[in-house]
Amino acid sequence: MSDDKVKHQRQWRDYHTESGSRPVKDFLFSLPSPARAAILVEMGRVRECGVKGARHLRGEIYEVRAAYNTNSYRILFAREGHFKQVLLSLVGFHKKTQETPQSEIQLAERRLAEWRRRKRIKHSNQEC
Numbered sequence: 001m002s003d004d005k006v007k008h009q010r011q012w013r014d015y016h017t018e019s020g021s022r023p024v025k026d027f028l029f030s031l032p033s034p035a036r037a038a039i040l041v042e043m044g045r046v047r048e049c050g051v052k053g054a055r056h057l058r059g060e061i062y063e064v065r066a067a068y069n070t071n072s073y074r075i076l077f078a079r080e081g082h083f084k085q086v087l088l089s090l091v092g093f094h095k096k097t098q099e100t101p102q103s104e105i106q107l108a109e110r111r112l113a114e115w116r117r118r119k120r121i122k123h124s125n126q127e128c
Contacts, residue, residue: 008083010047015090015111018118024075027092035068039075039092042066046087051079057100061090061108074100076108080115088115 014024028036042064046053054062057076064075072095080086090108093101 008085010050010085010087012043012047012077012087012089013080015088015115018114024089024092031073032068035066035071035073038068039064039066039073043075043087043089046077057105059109060112061105063100072096074104076100076104078108078112088112090115 014022016022028039031039042053046062046064051062054064054077056062060078062077062079064077066073066075074091074093074095075089076091077087077089080088090111091104093104
């Protein structure tokens with residue numbers, strides 16, 4: 001593998017609030033181990049294959065789809081970083097309806113905007 005590929009390899013990061021809580025991580029750890037494992041397998045597939053291993057929802061928001069037993073789970077994420085190598089998990093939920101709820105997509109969009117706002121503030125404070 002070339003140095004360039006290693007340097008820009010896709011990686012998952014999870015959104016955290018200003019207070020430090022990590023909602024997607026909390027969601028994953030609230031699930032039974034086999035369900036969590038099923039989701040992590042699908043997240044690994046997206047890490048390896050990129051967004052073609054996910055479903056595009058709207059704008060910059062994609063979803064990882066996983067199932068365990070008769071339950072469906074979703075992780076909503078966006079690509080970040082200069083080379084879009086960071087897969088930022090924004091929302092995790094147990095899917096109960098045919099379509100992804102608009103409220104979950106809107107929550108992902110709000111979290112992405114907040115993440116970027118905090119990132120800009122952090123970088124502007126470091127420019128001195």
